[in-house]
Amino acid sequence: MDKDRSQAYWRANIALIRNLLIVWALVSLIFSILLVEPLNAIQLGRVPLGFWMAQQGSILTFVVLIFIYAVQMDRLDRKYGIRK
Amino acid sequence: MSVELWTIGFVALTFALYLYIGWWSRVRDSSGFYVAGQGVPPIANGAATAADWMSAASFISMAGLISFLGYDGSIYLMGWTGGYVLLALLLAPYLRKFGKYTVPDFVGDRYYSNVARLVAVVAALFVSLTYVAGQMRGVGIVFSRFLQVDIATGVIIGMVIVAFFSVLGGMKGITWTQVAQYCILIVAFLIPASAIALLLTGNPIPQLAFTFSDIVANLNQVQLDLGFQEYTQPFANKTQLDVLFITIALMVGTAGLPHVIVRFYTVPDVRAARYSAGWALLFIALLYTSAPALATFARYNLINSLHNQTIGEVRQLDWANKWERTKLLAFDDKNNNGRFELTPDTATNEITIDPDIIVLSTPEVARLAPWVIAIVAAGGLAAALSTASGLLLVISSSVAHDIYYRILKPDATEKQRVFVGRIMVGFAVALAGYFGINPPGFVAQVVAFAFGLAAASFFPVIILGIFDKRTNREGAIAGMIAGLLFTIFYIVGVKFSGMTPWFFGVSAEGIGTLGMIINFIVTLVVSRLTPPPPLAVQEMVEDLRSPSGELPPEAVH
Numbered sequence: 001m002d003k004d005r006s007q008a009y010w011r012a013n014i015a016l017i018r019n020l021l022i023v024w025a026l027v028s029l030i031f032s033i034l035l036v037e038p039l040n041a042i043q044l045g046r047v048p049l050g051f052w053m054a055q056q057g058s059i060l061t062f063v064v065l066i067f068i069y070a071v072q073m074d075r076l077d078r079k080y081g082i083r084k
Numbered sequence: 085m086s087v088e089l090w091t092i093g094f095v096a097l098t099f100a101l102y103l104y105i106g107w108w109s110r111v112r113d114s115s116g117f118y119v120a121g122q123g124v125p126p127i128a129n130g131a132a133t134a135a136d137w138m139s140a141a142s143f144i145s146m147a148g149l150i151s152f153l154g155y156d157g158s159i160y161l162m163g164w165t166g167g168y169v170l171l172a173l174l175l176a177p178y179l180r181k182f183g184k185y186t187v188p189d190f191v192g193d194r195y196y197s198n199v200a201r202l203v204a205v206v207a208a209l210f211v212s213l214t215y216v217a218g219q220m221r222g223v224g225i226v227f228s229r230f231l232q233v234d235i236a237t238g239v240i241i242g243m244v245i246v247a248f249f250s251v252l253g254g255m256k257g258i259t260w261t262q263v264a265q266y267c268i269l270i271v272a273f274l275i276p277a278s279a280i281a282l283l284l285t286g287n288p289i290p291q292l293a294f295t296f297s298d299i300v301a302n303l304n305q306v307q308l309d310l311g312f313q314e315y316t317q318p319f320a321n322k323t324q325l326d327v328l329f330i331t332i333a334l335m336v337g338t339a340g341l342p343h344v345i346v347r348f349y350t351v352p353d354v355r356a357a358r359y360s361a362g363w364a365l366l367f368i369a370l371l372y373t374s375a376p377a378l379a380t381f382a383r384y385n386l387i388n389s390l391h392n393q394t395i396g397e398v399r400q401l402d403w404a405n406k407w408e409r410t411k412l413l414a415f416d417d418k419n420n421n422g423r424f425e426l427t428p429d430t431a432t433n434e435i436t437i438d439p440d441i442i443v444l445s446t447p448e449v450a451r452l453a454p455w456v457i458a459i460v461a462a463g464g465l466a467a468a469l470s471t472a473s474g475l476l477l478v479i480s481s482s483v484a485h486d487i488y489y490r491i492l493k494p495d496a497t498e499k500q501r502v503f504v505g506r507i508m509v510g511f512a513v514a515l516a517g518y519f520g521i522n523p524p525g526f527v528a529q530v531v532a533f534a535f536g537l538a539a540a541s542f543f544p545v546i547i548l549g550i551f552d553k554r555t556n557r558e559g560a561i562a563g564m565i566a567g568l569l570f571t572i573f574y575i576v577g578v579k580f581s582g583m584t585p586w587f588f589g590v591s592a593e594g595i596g597t598l599g600m601i602i603n604f605i606v607t608l609v610v611s612r613l614t615p616p617p618p619l620a621v622q623e624m625v626e627d628l629r630s631p632s633g634e635l636p637p638e639a640v641h
Contacts, residue, residue: 006626010629010630028331028335032158033324033327034328036155037318040316040318044295045295046296046297046300047301047316051155051158051300051318054155055155055373055376056291056294056373059161059369059372059373060369060373062166062169062365063362063369065169065173066168066169066172066173066358066362066365069172069173069358070172070358070361074355077631
């Protein structure tokens with residue numbers, strides 16, 4: 001792979017990581033800790049939403065984020081001809 | 085059949101399985117010994133990673149802690165799973181591309197320095213020893229209750245088993261044993277969680293029972309009636325800042341744990357490393373989303389079956405008597421009214437429950453069949469032993485590979501390297517056994533230290549090693565030492581010398597976050613003030629970033 005292409009690949013990788021980490025911080029640090037009290041005013045099922053995010057929702061989101069990363073990286077690898 | 089007989093049966097059966105796998109996967113070469121020949125498929129590696137990572141603390145202590153902390157227990161849930169995202173996105177693929185045996189290997193080669201390698205070895209040993217101490221206490225608890233032997237005997241049995249499959253099979257033996265251990269521990273956790281969910285709510289799926297039944301609301305009410313805060317009330321035990329710091333320290337610490345990172349060296353390629361991270365977290369999430377549900381059910385059930393009961397009624401509970409004998413459950417009718425009362429005030433509280441018994445006692449409290457209780461015991465042992473074996477391998481490879489081979493005797497033969505590795509496993513087992521018999525403290529708390537130390541030492545140098553080409557040897561060494569010293573100083577000060585937490589009241593468990601920030605700052609500043617890394621190293625970093633091919637050998641001296 002030439003230098004320009006490999007730099008473009010790296011930039012696309014960084015952008016993907018950045019976007020996924022924004023979601024990661026949003027669900028855990030922001031929604032589940034910093035904004036937990038206002039969110040607890042809303043009910044999800046029979047439990048307060050902020051509490052649910054901290055004990056269930058954030059974990060489920062994390063799993064999805066990693067699989068999105070793996071699948072998107074596969075696409076990126078194909079686009080830049082790293083894997084057939 | 086009695087609980088004890090069932091337990092002995094299940095434990096013997098599972099141990100026989102581990103021994104068989106250890107023998108089946110015995111290895112001769114160092115690649116097999118340290119990285120399982122790099123041929124582990126992603127799903128299997130995911131299960132092995134999940135077992136490796138879910139320790140006695142996750143299985144035995146975590147639900148109990150959440151049960152006592154309510155919302156504030158979320159630090160463990162989000163911390164330990166959230167770290168996995170960092171690991172999957174920022175570390176695993178690049179470390180797999182690097183393709184050597186240990187974390188100090190990466191640090192030593194990336195920072196072209198044996199001093200950096202040595203600092204990383206010391207940090208790895210520090211983290212692993214702190215962590216393994218917690219595992220051994222877990223083994224002790226399970227044995228002392230379920231086999232009614234004393235803790236020392238139980239620990240020795242456990243150590244012999246671990247020594248057998250790790251000395252013989254190395255990483256390959258450990259990997260396949262951990263796959264089996266994952267299956268056992270997850271079944272052992274889900275059966276009681278699902279049974280108690282069904283019992284209390286009519287819904288057997290713990291996650292749904294937790295969200296859609298009124299059990300959480302009922303527990304909130306019971307807690308208020310007894311004078312506690314609501315279960316879902318945030319920051320009842322810790323400040324918001326402390327919750328934030330502890331969560332980040334656990335996340336970053338998870339990503340920096342040497343025995344977890346090393347698992348990503350065992351898969352065939354970079355793509356497999358990405359997917360195996362996803363599988364690992366999926367497997368972990370099965371337990372981590374059930375645990376808070378179990379915590380809620382157990383607390384509700386325990387309060388209902390013990391609070392305000394007469395002494396005679398409590399004495400009829402077989403499980404209560406047995407746990408009382410281990411001193412992890414205690415009753416004291418302080419006001420002599422013939423009833424035991426649970427209150428938030430230590431002066432009037434008459435029931436003392438150690439958080440460590442929540443998971444292990446749940447099946448009995450809920451009156452489940454004896455074989456379920458035995459499965460839980462086998463699961464607890466699987467969790468403790470799988471993590472212990474992963475840690476023992478890191479300890480032995482730190483000494484045998486990083487110190488003996490890479491620093492002391494680079495011309496050592498394959499045979500010598502594997503031999504030294506096996507000797508070191510034996511030595512590490514003895515050390516871990518000592519900690520198991522003389523436990524240094526509370527399981528989950530001890531583990532929390534290991535995370536703080538991992539966060540403050542490894543995470544920044546690995547991240548910067550991949551994402552910042554300008555980070556050099558001088559910066560990395562200074563950063564690791566600064567982060568590690570600060571974090572040890574604060575933890576030891578607060579926990580052992582009575583120092584008041586002076587950083588905005590952040591507790592010893594959360595201070596690793598600050599240690600990590602210090603490490604990042606010191607590394608970046610010192611790197612900019614000293615010469616850039618040699619060109620060969622910059623090219624190696626360039627190459628790490630592309631998933632294809634192998635690293636050219638000349639780039640990694």
